[in-house]
Structure formats: structure tokens, C-alpha cells
Amino acid sequence: MKSIADLEKIRQKTLSAVNLRRESEGTRIVVGMATCGIAAGARPVMNAFIDEIGKRNMLNVVVAQTGCIGMCRYEPIVEVTLPGQEKVTYVHVKPEMVARIVSEHVVNGNPVVEYTIGAAEK
């Protein structure tokens, strides 16, 4: 059973790492979370990213949210930006696709081309 008291342990363990996280420029994963994104299934996608990043304990990755990106037909949309690189836009993202995006793109730096907007528009 989880209790608030567990947080003290987490605090001691992560405080130093968190300070490090603030200083370093990290990767940003942004999920569209407006009405259109939510209706298209963005919430489980968002949570799959939280899970995957949590499992790997990647403190240099921020999973953030944004409103409507303006391409509702492509939702759920996820934008991944690695430090110093151009933004990559993934469209029609499903939770099953998340592990691959994290391992191939976020960890190893190779975008999953077949999931990107460029591939979808062809």
C-alpha cells in the first residue's frame, strides 16, 4: 500500500539528480492535449511516455503537453525535440508505438520515420 510517507524516500533519492536535471538541456516530448487530442486518444499515449521514461528513469527528458496544434485530423500528435536537433512530428500515435519512439529516437537518436508526419502525408 502506497502512503505519503514514501515520498520522503523519493525526495532523498532524487533531490540531487533533480538539480542536475534543471541545469542540463534535455529532450522534450510534447503531446497535443486539447479536446481534439484527447478525443483521438492522446491520454493513453501521454501515459505510455510517462511510463517508459519512468521505467528508464530518464531525468533528462521532459514529457510536456500543449493545446491544439491545428492539425486535428492527425491527432494524437507527438513532437520530439532532441537537444540541438530539429523537431520531429509523429502523427496518429498509439500507445504501442511509444516504446519504439523512446528506444530508437529518444535514446539512440534515430527518428522512427514511418510514424512521422512526412510519411503520413505521402
Add this chain to the structure above:
Amino acid sequence: MNELSLYILDLVQNSISAGAKLVEIRIVVSRGEDRITVLIQDDGCGMTPEFLKRAVSPFTTTRTTRKVGLGIPMIKELCELCQGSFEIESQVGVGTALHLSFRLSNIDLPPMGNLVETMLTLVNGAPEKPEFLLEYAVDGDSFEFDTRQIRQALGGVPLDTPEVLIWMRDYLQEGIEAAGKLP
């Protein structure tokens, strides 16, 4: 949208956009009365009486990029479809409260769905402000989730730290199941 918890996620985003410091989400289920009530209350910027009148129209939005906003009209339609009621109170500078109710046994009522994911998405999306208070009660058994309490226990560790989010997921899951999970 096919889960009540998705509508809640969508509506609370409005409170965040309104600059709220505290958002209260109170879900009370009474099987005896065959009713679910949901209150979403914030202390955000509020709406003028004129804007409030138009808020239920799908052609009202604060966005400047397009002319439609479907969050409020969709929930109003769902409340009415499910033999419930829909009310908004709002005052500029004070905040907004949405009072929703549904008949629990209504065939058109979507399942509650994954309320844990809804809360995690909210906290992760706005880890600094606002604070969230979730009250979830089923026939008198209730569970409370309060980010103020969690933030205090964490000292300076942000709420969107991966390990904290994973802890929150389990904490929410256990609390909601103990109070009585809905389908």
C-alpha cells in the same frame, strides 16, 4: 469521447488555462440514488456574464486560431442525454464551478474509465501550478488526492519527476480501488 474521465480531463484544462491556483474535482457516486455528481471548481480568472451565456455554444472559444470550442457543449449534451443536469457558475476574479450530474444506470452514460491517467496527465501537464484536489467517493467511502500535501512531502522535488509520477499512479490506483471502482 468514450470515458467520463476524458471529459473531466478536457474540462480541467480550461481551469488551468484560466490561471487557477487550485482546482477541485469532486466525484460523488451514490448507487442508492442512482446518481453521479461531478464538481469541477477553480479559482481562475472566471467569465463575464456575457461570455458565460455564450460558453455552451460550440462557436465560442478563447482561442484565436479558430472559431470552435467543443469541450463545454459536449459535456452539456452528455449530461442531458444521461438524465442529469449541467450548470456553470462563474464570476470574474473569483473562478468557475461546473456542476454535472448523471443518472448512473442510464444506458448512454460512458464508463468512468481511467481516472488515474486523467489525474496523472493533469499533474504532469501542469506540475507547478495549479494544485489539484481530487475527492472520489462511492456510497460514502471516499479517497482524497491532494497535490499540496504531496508537494510539501517532496520538499523541492518537482511533481513531474519520473519516479514521483510512477508513485502517484500506484497511489491513485489503490485509493480509487479502495473507495470502490466503477466500471
